[in-house]
Amino acid sequence: MDTTPLTLLERLRREPNDDDWQRFFELYRPFLRGEFLAHGVSPSDVDDLIQEVMLAWHGKVKEFEDDGTTNKFRNWLRVTARHRYLNHFRDNKRWHNRGQIDSYFSGIADPASEISKRWDREHDMKVLQAALERAREKFKDQACWPPFEMIFSKGMTAAETAAALGMRIGTVYVYQSRVLKYLSELVQGMIEDS
Numbered sequence: 001m002d003t004t005p006l007t008l009l010e011r012l013r014r015e016p017n018d019d020d021w022q023r024f025f026e027l028y029r030p031f032l033r034g035e036f037l038a039h040g041v042s043p044s045d046v047d048d049l050i051q052e053v054m055l056a057w058h059g060k061v062k063e064f065e066d067d068g069t070t071n072k073f074r075n076w077l078r079v080t081a082r083h084r085y086l087n088h089f090r091d092n093k094r095w096h097n098r099g100q101i102d103s104y105f106s107g108i109a110d111p112a113s114e115i116s117k118r119w120d121r122e123h124d125m126k127v128l129q130a131a132l133e134r135a136r137e138k139f140k141d142q143a144c145w146p147p148f149e150m151i152f153s154k155g156m157t158a159a160e161t162a163a164a165l166g167m168r169i170g171t172v173y174v175y176q177s178r179v180l181k182y183l184s185e186l187v188q189g190m191i192e193d194s
Helices: 008-014 018-038 043-063 070-092 098-108 114-139 145-152 158-165 169-187
Strands: none
Touching (some): 008 043, 043 070, 070 098, 070 114, 114 169, 145 169, 158 169
């Protein structure tokens, strides 16, 4: 019997292994780093803040109630990043660019604000980019990666890809499907379906 694979968030809640935590870190570190740096957090503080957010998730993951919506986790991440930022700078009595950063983190607290909507778009884009990198590493030495890359990166049709690689169009679709399935499982529950 075929069972639905657990999402990364579900695995982290139930019985995570080191690969699950590494995958989560690889998906979220680039996003958090980019957000913190883009909004005035000094490079010397960014890694500390990322670590604090990751530790907060590690401590809360077992009690996190996932209702199957992407927004619940993103909202948790948004609020946690804001609180970790405030606690970090209050505890260390260092407020670099406080006005700019306070304005940003106040804006992301409101899910309807433009800042919050931009956070969501950036979040989805960075998580998807990280997932694509992970897929590239997983499939780079397999026959399914070149067709996928030709279709999604170069915009070629399946027929053009089949002709260029000397394979049947059905094979191109099968290879494309394998990579898409992996990507879907990797980001399930983490980015908006659109």
